Amino acid sequence: MRTMVVCFSLLALAGARAATLDVIPQPASYEMRPGSFRLQGGVSIVVPPGVPEALQVGTYLANAVAPPTGFRWRVVEGTRPSLRRGEIVLALSGRASANPEGYQLEVSERGVRIQAASAAGLFYGVQTLIQLLPPEIEAKRRQEAGWSIPCVRITDSPRFAWRGLMLDVSRHFFPKEFIKRYIDEMARYKMNVFHWHLTDDNGWRIEIKGLPQLTQTGAWRVPRLGKWGRREPARDGEAASEGGFYTQEDIREVIAYAKERFITVLPEVEMPGHALAALASYPELSCTGGPFHVDPGTDFYQKVDNSFCAGNERTFEFIDKVFTAVAALFPSQYVHIGGDECFKGFWKNCPKCQRRMADEHLNNAEELQSYFVRRAEKILESKGKRLIGWDEILEGGLAPNATVMSWRGMEGGIAAAKMKHQVIMSPTNFVYLDYYQGDPTLEPSTFGRLLLSTCYQFEPVPEGVEPQYILGGQGNLWTESVPNPRHAEYMTWPRSMALAEVLWSPKTTRNWDDFVRRVGAHFKRMDAAEVNYARTVYDVAMAPVLDAAGRLAVKMSTELSGSDIYYTLDGTNPDRFLQKYVGEPVAISGDAYVVKAVAYRDGRLSGRVLTLTVEELRARLKNK
Numbered sequence: 001m002r003t004m005v006v007c008f009s010l011l012a013l014a015g016a017r018a019a020t021l022d023v024i025p026q027p028a029s030y031e032m033r034p035g036s037f038r039l040q041g042g043v044s045i046v047v048p049p050g051v052p053e054a055l056q057v058g059t060y061l062a063n064a065v066a067p068p069t070g071f072r073w074r075v076v077e078g079t080r081p082s083l084r085r086g087e088i089v090l091a092l093s094g095r096a097s098a099n100p101e102g103y104q105l106e107v108s109e110r111g112v113r114i115q116a117a118s119a120a121g122l123f124y125g126v127q128t129l130i131q132l133l134p135p136e137i138e139a140k141r142r143q144e145a146g147w148s149i150p151c152v153r154i155t156d157s158p159r160f161a162w163r164g165l166m167l168d169v170s171r172h173f174f175p176k177e178f179i180k181r182y183i184d185e186m187a188r189y190k191m192n193v194f195h196w197h198l199t200d201d202n203g204w205r206i207e208i209k210g211l212p213q214l215t216q217t218g219a220w221r222v223p224r225l226g227k228w229g230r231r232e233p234a235r236d237g238e239a240a241s242e243g244g245f246y247t248q249e250d251i252r253e254v255i256a257y258a259k260e261r262f263i264t265v266l267p268e269v270e271m272p273g274h275a276l277a278a279l280a281s282y283p284e285l286s287c288t289g290g291p292f293h294v295d296p297g298t299d300f301y302q303k304v305d306n307s308f309c310a311g312n313e314r315t316f317e318f319i320d321k322v323f324t325a326v327a328a329l330f331p332s333q334y335v336h337i338g339g340d341e342c343f344k345g346f347w348k349n350c351p352k353c354q355r356r357m358a359d360e361h362l363n364n365a366e367e368l369q370s371y372f373v374r375r376a377e378k379i380l381e382s383k384g385k386r387l388i389g390w391d392e393i394l395e396g397g398l399a400p401n402a403t404v405m406s407w408r409g410m411e412g413g414i415a416a417a418k419m420k421h422q423v424i425m426s427p428t429n430f431v432y433l434d435y436y437q438g439d440p441t442l443e444p445s446t447f448g449r450l451l452l453s454t455c456y457q458f459e460p461v462p463e464g465v466e467p468q469y470i471l472g473g474q475g476n477l478w479t480e481s482v483p484n485p486r487h488a489e490y491m492t493w494p495r496s497m498a499l500a501e502v503l504w505s506p507k508t509t510r511n512w513d514d515f516v517r518r519v520g521a522h523f524k525r526m527d528a529a530e531v532n533y534a535r536t537v538y539d540v541a542m543a544p545v546l547d548a549a550g551r552l553a554v555k556m557s558t559e560l561s562g563s564d565i566y567y568t569l570d571g572t573n574p575d576r577f578l579q580k581y582v583g584e585p586v587a588i589s590g591d592a593y594v595v596k597a598v599a600y601r602d603g604r605l606s607g608r609v610l611t612l613t614v615e616e617l618r619a620r621l622k623n624k
């Protein structure tokens, strides 16, 4: 009798797994079939003969399954017009997809076939295949699990060619090993551009031979733990002990690692602003001459000179040297020059800058910035690269071939697309991964606000814009408030799952409820992979409002539908045996001083208790 029950529940489990597909990003189309394919040792992965990239994809798959399963699969070259029992076949075929990154995946009881027009497509098919396996497949050590894959037929291809994530390694330095791990995590979600923000006011992170001060001085700052923007400046004689940089060898290693995962590494070298680390290294490239310190997170902006002098020819000689090295290192066809938030105050009082403006007939500081960016573009083009800049590069006139990354909303991107320039959409209000993803009282200190559900509503092609100019979109993880790798992961996931789906899946398949269900399944995968992530989506949110009588009341909500909220006004911790929130704002009665609330799903506690004092609620109402 007992065995029967076990059998039944196993069947039910298998059935449940087969009924839904927990893949992120959602494939363009799929069809579930009855049955499953059971993995075992001794399987052959068959790859097309004579295609090193395809062989590499096969090896990637064999290496991915080996640690948790203990299976040592062979990767063999060959073609298989029909599947042999137990094989996993990767095949190249121009007919598989019109999109070079597209693929077809067929799992039958006999085996698996992935077909694609290019190795990139095979790689994405492999990523989907891995996601069809149980979460334990992500573990680094041997696991006991039923290694079976539900039978399915998937036809898939990305909506956008640019599916990016940016990591700022200047505000905080992240070691090479973490960069590789981050690239691995991106690859799981079929993202394909890693934008590496290598320089800023708070650290220069790339070795440039012939400019040794950049890494001897520019990569290091005094250690601080206080809130970013309020930290104490460097004291006289204090050792600059915090920081780090990547050697050229490190960078080559990261690029090669990313390439095996079909990820392009886009380097960013900031100019004309956000350049304090460079100026601390070579103060003669500033308007005022310094001396400067690499900033440890003070409120120096507009008080200390952090823009290259636009009137000094040595600035452009410096840029030429840096771009020569960058162009030689990075295979990416683009180089990002930053261009954002350039403070021009020091240019106004600089004789060299004034001279330049007169000589070049420039009418204002914006045109001087535009002059700077145009010269940067010429230097880059002379080295075979194309320029990308943040949307400020539109000010004072766009450089002739520039691609615009639109961050201050979508407006810059819309303007650039109308001028027939290429655009990557990266607006703060949908993709800023450094922003709060839950109530600030429950989260580590940062700024802004970006919920998972908001991220999921991102639409990179605004109305009235020709889609052909929108290359895609990108999430940005600025790291002023992200001091370590674990927190970088926490800020990145699950919001980048939303982003990955927005950028890959057809617009028509977008479905929030189904997405968050899949996110729940992926949390188990992340647990197995020991990747950190935020569960804020399971928390409750409070918003102060005024009721009809003009008294303070609190609206409560959760991002997920189908949650129940319980609250107290008496200072005790709420649970499901206390007041249930019924949808109407709760009036703050009498001398209540604190509101506490918590969410449940399916009768079980789902998130953390949110505690807001009435004083805090009143303050929030005022600031609304």
Ligand code: TNX
Residues within 6 Å of the ligand: 340, 341, 390, 407, 432, 434, 478, 479, 480
């Ligand atoms: C603006 S986005 C910046 C960054 C900051 C970020 C903080 C952009 C191009 N510039 O320098 O880190 O805001 O959210």
